[in-house]
Amino acid sequence: MSNLRTIIWPQVVLFGDSITQFSFQANGWGAEIADKLARKCDVVNRGFSGYNSRWARMILPRLINSRTSSDSVVAVTVFFGANDSAINEQHVPLQEYPENLKAITRHLASVGVSADKVIFIAPPPIREPLWEKECVSKGCALNRYNATAGQYSQACVQTAAQCGADILDLWTLMQKDGQDFSVYLSDGLHLSKRGNQFVAQHLWEMLESRVADLPFLLPYWRDVDVKSPESSLLRDQ
Template identity: 55%
Template sequence: MNGSNSKMISFPRIFLFGDSITQFAFETRGWGSIIAEKLVRKCDVLNRGLSGYNSTWGNIVLPQMISKNSSVENIVAFTIFFGANDCAIKEENPIQHVPLDEYVKNLKSMISYLKTVDVPENRVILITPPPLQESAWGKWCNGKGYKLNRTNSLAGDYAKACVQVASSCGTEVLDLWTLMQKDNQDYSCYLSDGLHLSVTGNEFVAANLWPLLEKKVSSLPIVLPYWADIDPLHPEATLLDTSYEFKTKI
């Protein structure tokens, strides 16, 4: 038997959808790569981060990312992480800026769309923009010939709106803006340039996102048997047995 007629293996999946903070999440020690490492042999973690995108553009392209024809039944979690570009000051960055009320509508629209393709609210996790360190980001902007085009206060307005959307829509939320500033701590260590995450920031996101994801993936078995559980004389009996219980951990 060569297994050509055996059933295809389908891995559960987690989608990470957002802007550059998501796109960069698979860099070395990025928050996405940390999550993926935790779920190896159990779940595929798919990075769908789009650098520079805001929630309006994300809302437009979401149906191209996922539909009822894309095996949505095995999606165990879907993170939506927009806001860092939306909150740009309109006068300084009109291309990426999205008004606060439109940002709210976009998040709700994405959640609503996911529900139509059988990804319910309880599998969705909204992530707020992190705080902005204005001195560092202002230095970056000056180096590019721009004026400061974001403020921490504005990032906070969008973060609060994101939390409110999660509450009204019944999704979970990771409020980075609040957590990173808890007890008035210095949050500069979490940011590499005032906006994007440092290694420490990526570790912080992964550590705080994991408890939300763990509830959704805790019952997932290891995909395919542990090597020591395979019958060396009759490997097909183990490897092609779809009822096999994966009791041995990697």
């Protein structure tokens, strides 16, 4: 038994702020992606509430490096910008934001995660009246504006193109054709149930081709030889 080869699960890593951290909650977009990839791939939540791209750039080498299982990573989502665009202590200047995204991509490439495995997710729009209520309830003034979030979204889109990464532009998609995007937001910033479904649907369309060839790991139970389960369960796939 001691000579058995350890099964290395492929990984999709979700790297982002609170919108990523909360994605494993009930009906969350990360949970839906994980459900689709059960028995094929681990979906790893590396979301950090309140973080911006500057802090993300600093911590990434502690999360994915040459000593970790970076060789098993099939995709990484990079989802920052909502906090960068805030006008409070979380703020990162617009000119610095794309440089941080580029640095994240360079680090990933340096440990074997190439740009074609990276999906940038641009921040969603802000429904200011809803978010202002949230701010007031916490004793502060409105600290995010939709137009500013749009500037960071545009910078994210441009940076993805420069880096050779894919882009999921939520700010644009959620406002397409002048639709009421408030249905996608629970509090004006974070995602509602419909917002999570929206992100999961669009992200899966981008992930599906990357994971299409991943095998079902370990045999389906009906395919196990009940008389000699070792022959089914302990052989290399």
